[in-house]
Amino acid sequence: MRAARLYGRHDVRIEEVPTPVPGPGEVLVRVRAVAICPSDWRLYEDGHAGGVVPDHPIIQGHEFSGDVVAHGPGVDGPPIGARVAVEPSWHCGHCDSCQRGLTHLCRNQVFPSFPQRDGALAEYIACPAYACCVLPEGIPYVHGALAEPLTVGLHALRLAAPRPDEQVIILGAGMVGLSVLMCARAMGLPKIALVEPVQGRRQRAAALGADPAVPTAEDLRAEALEGDVIFECAGEGAAVEQALSLARPSGRVVVVGIP
Ligand SMILES: [Zn+2]
Numbered sequence: 626m627r628a629a630r631l632y633g634r635h636d637v638r639i640e641e642v643p644t645p646v647p648g649p650g651e652v653l654v655r656v657r658a659v660a661i662c663p664s665d666w667r668l669y670e671d672g673h674a675g676g677v678v679p680d681h682p683i684i685q686g687h688e689f690s691g692d693v694v695a696h697g698p699g700v701d702g703p704p705i706g707a708r709v710a711v712e713p714s715w716h717c718g719h720c721d722s723c724q725r726g727l728t729h730l731c732r733n734q735v736f737p738s739f740p741q742r743d744g745a746l747a748e749y750i751a752c753p754a755y756a757c758c759v760l761p762e763g764i765p766y767v768h769g770a771l772a773e774p775l776t777v778g779l780h781a782l783r784l785a786a787p788r789p790d791e792q793v794i795i796l797g798a799g800m801v802g803l804s805v806l807m808c809a810r811a812m813g814l815p816k817i818a819l820v821e822p823v824q825g826r827r828q829r830a831a832a833l834g835a836d837p838a839v840p841t842a843e844d845l846r847a848e849a850l851e852g853d854v855i856f857e858c859a860g861e862g863a864a865v866e867q868a869l870s871l872a873r874p875s876g877r878v879v880v881v882g883i884p
């Protein structure tokens with residue numbers, strides 16, 4: 626199959642590599658759409674991910690969707706031909722976190738596209754069958770690829786569980802900030818302010834219902850606007866302190882971005 630392999634900083638090559646063979650409990654997915662995560666971009670820009678340098682060329686991409694085309698041993702679903710989005714956090718099932726039901730915090734987590742496991746910027750990828758979510762009719766592959774960042778926003782909202790009378794503030798209108806915003810709107814939360822310095826992103830947030838959507842935290846302070854729940858989605862250390870400074874007494878801060 627063809628795959629995009631990262632050899633180092635700013636060095637991606639389209640190459641012919643062996644098509645993966647699905648192992649026990651795995652399915653083979655023909656990839657149809659991949660979203661580029663900031664973590665992919667950072668690995669491309671910096672040549673490492675949080676200090677981890679791949680020791681061999683790696684296939685990036687972990688936000689993806691596609692078609693199930695083959696089953697490994699012991700797999701009875703999703704059926705061949707199913708359109709699926711794939712959750713990219715693969716758990717071991719036997720560590721203490723997994724035993725407590727916290728599979729997303731598995732101590733032996735495997736994450737495709739993060740060294741040392743290949744990701745989805747290829748024609749095919751083998752994935753655990755349990756990680757596949759069948760896409761409803763009418764949901765395009767591109768939206769399926771964005772299911773992972775969307776659920777990051779949903780998880781953050783569930784952690785903080787804002788009430789309708791509470792003021793929500795979102796810092797950052799990248800994919801995750803917008804996910805928090807869209808999920809909050811879908812939950813019927815009426816009071817959502819957002820801080821985003823980049824104009825185009827800010828306009829997108831305003832169009833999706835952030836009010837006000839302002840360039841700096843100072844603009845919120847000027848309106849004496851404090852948050853009951855603050856979502857830090859900028860992924861910068863300074864934004865965490867900013868989030869704390871915007872919280873009213875008894876406010877909750879959810880650090881969603883990875884500083
Ligand atoms: Zn990601």
Ligand SMILES: [Zn+2]
Binds near residue numbers: 716720730731
């Ligand atoms: Zn585990």
